[in-house]
Amino acid sequence: MATLTRTYTRTHIMITPANPFLACAACGKRVEAFHDDRCGCGIERPVNFPCEHAAGYDDLCPSWGPVDGCTCLEVLGRVDHPAVLARA
Numbered sequence: 001m002a003t004l005t006r007t008y009t010r011t012h013i014m015i016t017p018a019n020p021f022l023a024c025a026a027c028g029k030r031v032e033a034f035h036d037d038r039c040g041c042g043i044e045r046p047v048n049f050p051c052e053h054a055a056g057y058d059d060l061c062p063s064w065g066p067v068d069g070c071t072c073l074e075v076l077g078r079v080d081h082p083a084v085l086a087r088a
Contacts, residue, residue: 013039014049019064021081024048026055 013036022031026048035047045054060081063071072079 012036012041012043018066019059019061021059021061021064021070022057023060024051024053024055025058026053027051031057 014033015036016033017031020030023029024031029051031048031051033049035043035049037044037046046056047054048057061070061072063075065071070079072081
C-alpha cells in the first residue's frame with residue numbers, strides 16, 4: 001500500500017510492506033515503510049523508514065507469506081527469529 005507523507009516542504013510517496021519481519025540492513029531496526037525512489041521529490045534512491053538508511057533490508061522470517069504470515073513452526077519445526085520486531 002502506498003501512502004502520501006507530508007513534511008514541511010514536500011509530499012513523499014511511502015510504500016508500507018505487509019511483512020513485519022523486515023529489518024534495516026544497516027541498523028537492524030524494523031522497516032515500517034520505504035520511500036518510493038520515483039516520488040519526484042529529489043531523493044533518487046529507496047530509503048527505509050523510520051531509520052532513513054538507504055541500505056536495503058533483511059527478511060528475518062524465511063517462511064513469511066502474505067496469506068498465512070509466519071509459518072516457521074509448521075514448515076521448519078522451529079522459530080529462529082523474534083515473534084515481532086521491535087518498532088524503531
